[in-house]
Amino acid sequence: MPGFVETFFNLEIMRAALPYLLQGLGTTLLLVLLVVPLGIAGGLAVALLYRSPRRRVRWPLILYVDFFRAFPPLVLLIFLYAGLPFAGIEIGAFTAVAIGFFLNNSAYYGEVLRAGIESVPRGQWEAARSTGLSAPRAMLWVVLPQAVRNVLPDLVGNTLEVVKLTSLASVVALPELLFAARQAQSLTYNPSPIVLAAIIYLVLLWPFVRLLSRLEHRMLVSR
Amino acid sequence: MQREPPVLSIRGLRKSFGATEVLRGIDLDVRPRELVFVIGPSGSGKSTLLRCCNRLEEPSDGSILFDGTDIRAPGTDINAVRRRIGMVFQSFNLYPHMTALGNVTLALRQVLKKPRREADEIAAAALARVGLADKQGAYPGELSGGQQQRVAIARALALEPKAVLFDEPTSALDPELVGSVLQVMRDLREAGMTMVVVSHEMGFARAAADRVVFMDQGEIVEEGPPAAIFGAPQHARTRAFVDQIVRH
Numbered sequence: 001m002p003g004f005v006e007t008f009f010n011l012e013i014m015r016a017a018l019p020y021l022l023q024g025l026g027t028t029l030l031l032v033l034l035v036v037p038l039g040i041a042g043g044l045a046v047a048l049l050y051r052s053p054r055r056r057v058r059w060p061l062i063l064y065v066d067f068f069r070a071f072p073p074l075v076l077l078i079f080l081y082a083g084l085p086f087a088g089i090e091i092g093a094f095t096a097v098a099i100g101f102f103l104n105n106s107a108y109y110g111e112v113l114r115a116g117i118e119s120v121p122r123g124q125w126e127a128a129r130s131t132g133l134s135a136p137r138a139m140l141w142v143v144l145p146q147a148v149r150n151v152l153p154d155l156v157g158n159t160l161e162v163v164k165l166t167s168l169a170s171v172v173a174l175p176e177l178l179f180a181a182r183q184a185q186s187l188t189y190n191p192s193p194i195v196l197a198a199i200i201y202l203v204l205l206w207p208f209v210r211l212l213s214r215l216e217h218r219m220l221v222s223r
Numbered sequence: 224m225q226r227e228p229p230v231l232s233i234r235g236l237r238k239s240f241g242a243t244e245v246l247r248g249i250d251l252d253v254r255p256r257e258l259v260f261v262i263g264p265s266g267s268g269k270s271t272l273l274r275c276c277n278r279l280e281e282p283s284d285g286s287i288l289f290d291g292t293d294i295r296a297p298g299t300d301i302n303a304v305r306r307r308i309g310m311v312f313q314s315f316n317l318y319p320h321m322t323a324l325g326n327v328t329l330a331l332r333q334v335l336k337k338p339r340r341e342a343d344e345i346a347a348a349a350l351a352r353v354g355l356a357d358k359q360g361a362y363p364g365e366l367s368g369g370q371q372q373r374v375a376i377a378r379a380l381a382l383e384p385k386a387v388l389f390d391e392p393t394s395a396l397d398p399e400l401v402g403s404v405l406q407v408m409r410d411l412r413e414a415g416m417t418m419v420v421v422s423h424e425m426g427f428a429r430a431a432a433d434r435v436v437f438m439d440q441g442e443i444v445e446e447g448p449p450a451a452i453f454g455a456p457q458h459a460r461t462r463a464f465v466d467q468i469v470r471h
């Protein structure tokens with residue numbers, strides 16, 4: 001029976017798998033660059049629409065946000081990828097991931113941004129409007145910068161979660177980092193590629209984790 | 224001078240929040256270069272009156288003419304009206320993420336579409352006018368309350384308003400900082416600015432107001448020159464209120 005190191009930290013296998021995993025990393029990064037901006041844009045739309053005084057607008061939004069925050073993203077992905085074809089709608093793995101992440105992320109980012117906007121005192125809005133700024137300009141120049149600053153730790157934390165969640169795309173055979181690692185694992189009958197993938201995630205995310213904890217600390221101190 | 228049309232002309236103004244009527248038919252004219260001082264107990268509707276004048280609060284009924292424009296008419300561009308009515312708030316409401324200069328230039332650039340150079344020049348002049356020429360680069364958090372309120376006044380002045388509304392501009396200030404803000408307001412009056420001031424600074428009212436308006440429970444109970452309102456009020460409610468504040 002092979003030893004622990006040979007099994008989980010087999011450098012030879014890691015070296016062989018590395019190019020393949022880096023390719024997977026490329027796909028992961030592309031995915032992040034797609035789903036994070038889309039999610040933030042969707043979340044911003046949710047947060048802005050939520051300001052509507054009409055209950056008919058706010059109600060469906062609350063349902064939307066609650067639903068997609070409660071719905072497990074893995075199930076959502078499988079449903080979009082494997083379930084929709086039964087309804088006669090055929091979408092590829094990439095589209096399924098893009099849609100699934102958009103629904104999930106816009107709900108989460110929407111909540112964060114809504115809290116941010118609500119944290120800006122009403123007087124800021126009124127001061128801006130009283131100088132003749134239109135509602136969109138008052139939002140863009142006065143409210144949003146303060147809103148984002150107030151919830152920056154939550155935004156960064158949420159984005160970290162999204163990066164980690166992109167590994168879910170492996171279940172619909174999108175060749176991102178984890179998928180590449182699992183393929184390498186099944187080819188080599190050795191889990192070292194998975195360990196290598198974990199190391200890559202760690203190296204990739206650690207600076208952002210540091211940043212997050214510094215932001216959180218700064219928010220606490222400034223309070 | 225009496226024949227000049229009023230800058231602000233309010234008729235039958237009513238405002239309700241839900242079932243409570245906060246303004247119950249206000250009639251008020253403010254003439255050019257006049258300083259109208261509004262007093263009244265807490266909750267009498269003074270802030271609501273000012274906020275209806277630029278529709279930060281939507282009036283329930285009545286008419287408001289500002290510089291000849293019916294601000295409640297469907298076709299009125301409210302943003303165009305607002306930039307000609309300055310508003311100064313009790314809590315300053317400076318934008319904390321912008322410098323003093325940035326606070327003043329924002330509307331110049333975004334509303335009046337001035338190029339940066341020109342906006343900066345106008346803003347610098349406005350800050351100099353309130354005695355803060357050397358604070359252009361300071362953030363609100365680095366300024367005293369009195370300095371912040373003067374930046375807020377500069378922000379309003381830079382748009383060359385036809386009138387400025389002040390809602391308790393000195394109430395949030397430490398006593399030793401009140402003077403600097405009142406001095407700026409006095410200078411403004413000297414320069415002929417039309418002003419409506421809600422405040423408890425009776426000394427300022429006596430010295431600078433053309434007219435004092437006493438409000439209670441959403442109505443104007445009495446108005447007249449400061450000497451008359453403070454010295455010989457006609458109504459019992461006015462007398463009670465004036466007695467109370469003079470004693471303090």
Ligand SMILES: Nc1ncnc2c1ncn2[C@@H]1O[C@H](COP(=O)(O)OP(=O)(O)OP(=O)(O)O)[C@@H](O)[C@H]1O
Nearest residue numbers: 240241245263264265266267268269270271272391
């Ligand atoms: N947005 C609002 N919703 C509901 N009620 C309001 C609102 N704004 C003001 N009111 C009520 O309207 C009344 C008048 O308020 P307003 O702020 O105009 O009084 P004020 O004379 O300025 O008082 P103060 O001297 O305390 O500033 C108060 O009873 C207040 O509770």
Ligand SMILES: [Mg+2]
Nearest residue numbers: 269270271390
């Ligand atoms: Mg008030």
